[in-house]
Amino acid sequence: MPPSVDRSCTAQSSGEHGAATAELVIATPLLLLLVLLVVQFALWQHAIHIADAAAQEGARAARLEGGTAADGTSHARVFLAQLSPTILVHPDVVARRNADTARVEITGQALTVVPGLRLPVRSVSQGAVEVFRPAAQTP
Secondary structure, eight states, rough: OOOOOOHHHHHEEEEEETTHHHHHHHHHHHHHHHHHHHHHHHHHHHHHHHHHHHHHHHHHHSTTTOOOHHHHHHHHHHHHHHHHHTTTTEEEEEEEEEEEEEEEEEEEOOOSTTTTOOOOOEEEEEEOOOOOOOOOOOO
């Protein structure tokens, strides 16, 4: 007669049938959610960098001598359209220029990968307006 070792092993493990499957059913969605959150965070950071670059480009155009706030807005919008038409969702560009400073503000949302998670993006660039001032003449 064969030894009873095999029966005792199967008797102990018979209560654990399907335990690995149950663990996998719970762990897999959590792991996928974690991966999606990492991708979402990366897209958010990328959208922030794009908004920063577009705001700087718009402010650069608005700061020029003879530049206007409309120049800043149009340059920022063109930059956003060329660089990333989909990463920054619903971008809003507001440019202001007075005699001393030019300011461009971009707001929007990052592309959503995780449903229900909306991450805002805001970037501001401001600088002094370039004005030609001739050297003072000394008598």
